[in-house]
Amino acid sequence: MEQPALDFDTRVKLAIYRYFAQTGQRPSSAEIAEHVGAKADEVREAFGRLRANRVLFLEPDGETIRMAPPFSGVPTQHRVLVDDREYVANCAWDALGIIAALHEPGTVISTCAQSGERLELQVGANGPALSDWVFHCLVPASRWWTDLVFT
Amino acid sequence: MLFFRSEEMVMAWCRARGVTPRPIVSIPQLWGLATQWYSTRLEPNARRPGPAEMREIFARLGLTGSFWDPQADAFGA
Numbered sequence: 001m002e003q004p005a006l007d008f009d010t011r012v013k014l015a016i017y018r019y020f021a022q023t024g025q026r027p028s029s030a031e032i033a034e035h036v037g038a039k040a041d042e043v044r045e046a047f048g049r050l051r052a053n054r055v056l057f058l059e060p061d062g063e064t065i066r067m068a069p070p071f072s073g074v075p076t077q078h079r080v081l082v083d084d085r086e087y088v089a090n091c092a093w094d095a096l097g098i099i100a101a102l103h104e105p106g107t108v109i110s111t112c113a114q115s116g117e118r119l120e121l122q123v124g125a126n127g128p129a130l131s132d133w134v135f136h137c138l139v140p141a142s143r144w145w146t147d148l149v150f151t
Numbered sequence: 152m153l154f155f156r157s158e159e160m161v162m163a164w165c166r167a168r169g170v171t172p173r174p175i176v177s178i179p180q181l182w183g184l185a186t187q188w189y190s191t192r193l194e195p196n197a198r199r200p201g202p203a204e205m206r207e208i209f210a211r212l213g214l215t216g217s218f219w220d221p222q223a224d225a226f227g228a
Contacts, residue, residue, distance in 0.1 A: 006195055017193050054199060070189050078154075091152035096185035101192040113153040114160040114167075127182045135176040136161045137152045141205065141221045 011036050012046040013055055016068050021102060024087045026065040026073030070097030082106035092135050099123045174218055183212045 006014070015035045019027040027035075033043040044063045050056040057067035065073045067090050072078075078089040080098045082105070089095035095108045108121040112133075122129045155161045158175050165172045176184075187208045191197045200208060202221045209219040 010195055014193075014195060021193055070185075070192070092154045093152050093181060093184055093188075096182055097189035097192075100182075100185045101189040103190070110154045112156040112160055114164040115156055117156050119154050119156075121178070123182075127186075128178050131178045132157070133178055134155050134158055134161060135152065135178070135181045136155055136164075136173060137176070138170060138173055140173075140218045141209075144221075 008036075008038070008042070009046050009049055012038075012043055013050055016050075016056070016065065017071075017101075020068055020071040020087070024071075024085050026068070026071070029063045070094030070101060077111055079109045080106050081109065093137075096123065096128070174214065174216070176214065180212045180214065184208070 012032055015032045016027055019025070019031065019035070029043045029047060030040055033040045036043065047056060047058060047063055047065075051058050055068070056065055057069075058064060059066050067073065070089055070093075072088040072090045072094070074088070076088050076090060078092060078095040080087040080089055080095055082099065082102055087098050089098050089108075092110060095110060099106045099108070105122075105124045108119065108123060108128075110119045110121075111117060112119065113136075119133055121131055121133070153164075155164065161172055161175060188200065205221045206219070209215065
């Protein structure tokens with residue numbers, strides 16, 4: 001059965017996510033404009049709507065992607081290796097989220113926030129290897145988007 | 152949202168910052184959160200869970216209480 005055409009914002013969102021998935025890097029609005037065959041201004045406006053809908057988090061310039069969760073556009077302490085590709089995650093949750101989104105086995109590389117001890121966690125098709133490391137979040141769920149960078 | 156080597160490391164981290172420790176989440180629970188949030192993220196119909204769905208997801212993973220309530224007016228520390 002033929003699939004219905006996707007609306008513009010969904011096409012932009014998919015182009016962003018597929019760029020991250022293929023490269024591990026954030027795309028520019030110009031690169032997304034080229035990909036979806038639209039003008040840069042139209043794509044920048046779509047970025048703003050996607051930010052309002054909490055799909056993207058943008059830098060103060062209003063067009064550079066800081067986060068397309070689980071992917072980060074900037075370096076963090078949470079990295080993910082899948083095949084020969086390297087990704088950056090926004091947080092510990094998103095590090096596992098990248099592997100869940102890609103549906104490929106990978107390795108999460110991070111550190112203990114207190115001691116600095118290195119974490120290297122193998123994640124297969126059925127989930128992470130047995131580990132007694134833990135996850136801790138200081139911000140309650142009702143405030144996660146109040147200051148997403150801090151969260 | 153950070154990784155720690157152990158619960159003791161969480162407590163030390165919180166003490167050093169003068170903040171109240173929050174619920175500890177195991178790696179299997181975190182994998183449950185990751186798959187529920189992100190397994191369809193690269194698909195056209197992907198969407199973030201709404202508040203009611205979030206509560207269900209948290210409850211299934213054993214994460215209950217006001218900390219995990221996305222619509223809590225006040226979070227009791």
